[in-house]
Amino acid sequence: MPHVLLIGFAPGSIPGFEPGAVAASLDAGSERFAELGMAEDRCLLDFARPDTGTVLKCLQDKQYDCVVVGGGIRKPAEMLDLFQAVVNLVHWHQPQAAIAFNSGPTDSADWARRALEQKAVTHKVG
Known part of the structure; x- marks a missing residue:
């Protein structure tokens, strides 16, 4: 069973943003992880x-x-410094992990699956 870490902002x-709606989206995303x-x-x-x-x-x-x-970490221009720091931390502390980016909380599992598939193909070729 693949283990995935999702890095984002607390609802x-x-x-x-309505905290309940964000939490519901995260929960829907968790259901998709389980399905996969x-x-x-x-x-x-904390966003602030x-x-x-x-x-x-x-x-x-x-x-x-x-x-x-x-996406909340990746998309807004004012978060570029944080985005760069997060990507570098992942690279330095989880070098074997695939890195994925989502468009929202509900599609995180699908992007993780794609990244893991890309990693598998690359490791077979290399």
């Missing part, structure tokens, strides 16, 4: 005070087959 910390036979852990940051130390702790807790970096 109650995102300005302008993947175990999911979440590393959720994102702490890369939290990301580092999550990455050091266990080995992951794939790490998904959420």
Whole structure:
């Protein structure tokens, strides 16, 4: 069973978003992970005070087959510094993990599956 870490923002910390709706989307995403036979852990940051130390702790807790970096960290230009730090932490502390990016909480599992498939094909060729 592949183990996936999802890095994103805590539902109650995102300005302008209804926490219940964000939490429901995360839960729907978790259901999709289960459907695909993947175990999911979440590393959720406070939007107002994102702490890369939290990301580092999550990455050091266990080995992951794939790490998904959420769109909230990746998309807004003001998050570019955080996005770069997160990608580098994943690269340095989980070098064997595939890295995936989602378009929203509900498609994280599908992007993780694609990244794991790409990793499998690349390792067969290489």
